[in-house]
Amino acid sequence: MASDKFAMNENLETMSRCLDNSVREVLGTMAGFELMQIALSDAERSSHPAEITGAMLLRGPRDAMLSISTKKITAEVIVAYMTGLLPDEVDTDDLYDGVSELVNLVAGRTKAQLSGHNLHFELSPPLTIVGDGHFIIHKNQVAKISLKYGSGEIELFIEMFFIS
Numbered sequence: 001m002a003s004d005k006f007a008m009n010e011n012l013e014t015m016s017r018c019l020d021n022s023v024r025e026v027l028g029t030m031a032g033f034e035l036m037q038i039a040l041s042d043a044e045r046s047s048h049p050a051e052i053t054g055a056m057l058l059r060g061p062r063d064a065m066l067s068i069s070t071k072k073i074t075a076e077v078i079v080a081y082m083t084g085l086l087p088d089e090v091d092t093d094d095l096y097d098g099v100s101e102l103v104n105l106v107a108g109r110t111k112a113q114l115s116g117h118n119l120h121f122e123l124s125p126p127l128t129i130v131g132d133g134h135f136i137i138h139k140n141q142v143a144k145i146s147l148k149y150g151s152g153e154i155e156l157f158i159e160m161f162f163i164s
Contacts, residue, residue, distance in 0.1 A: 001029075003078050011061075015110075015160065016145045019066075020111035023149060023158055030105060031081035035149040035156070044148060047137070048146075048157045052095070053129040054103030055136075058111065063164040066110070067136060068103050068159045069126035075099050077154065100126035106158075122155075 020037065027033045050069035058064045070078075072095070073087075078089040079098030090098070104126040111121050136159070138144070144161035 006150050008159070011119060013144060014119065014143060015114065016147070018109050018117070019033045019145060019160060020108075020114035020147060021113060022106050025154075026102070026105045026109055027078070027149075030102075030144075031078050033081070033151050033153070033154060035076070035151045038077055038148045038150045038155075040146055040148050042055065044146075044157070047135040048148075049133040049135050050157065051130070051132055052099055053134065053136070054099040055129060056103050056107045056164075057124035058107060058121040058160075059124070061119060062162045064121075064160050064162045065136075066107050066160045067158070068099070068101065068106065069159070070134075071154060074156070078102065096128045096130070099128045 015056060024035055027035055039064040051072040052065050052075045053069040054118060055065060055067040075095055075098070076087045076090045079085070079090050079095055082098055082102070083090070083094065085094065104123075107123050107126070111123060114121065138161050142161050144159060148155045149158065
């Protein structure tokens with residue numbers, strides 16, 4: 001039992017490192033943002049209300065859900081940089097598709113990096129969750145990775161939590 005807990009902690013550290021690299025690479029390459037990781041407050045660790053979230057399931061040794069949550073205006077800026085549009089030209093469909101594509105790119109890059117550590121995952125299609133002040137609730141005992149990034153007015157919350 002102790003070796004299972006050690007293996008899970010080691011896998012969490014590896015997954016956190018790969019997820020961090022993926023977020024930085026994808027947003028750096030696709031949108032030109034150099035993001036800094038920011039320490040999460042205790043309140044942010046338990047919930048961080050958002051206006052838009054991209055999410056995907058990762059099926060593997062332990063199934064997980066990856067989410068990227070932010071404010072609508074932040075998502076519009078990121079999608080604008082990803083597509084070459086101006087932020088005020090990003091319509092609702094572009095926004096939803098762009099947030100789905102962002103989480104898809106981050107999950108795909110993370111999956112590729114984890115395969116080098118013998119952690120293999122299959123990815124679900126991405127989905128977008130929309131609504132002022134929404135958040136994802138899960139049991140406190142669930143193993144999770146919570147990361148916060150910022151650059152100027154840009155602020156993103158990345159979370160991966162295990163569902164099996």
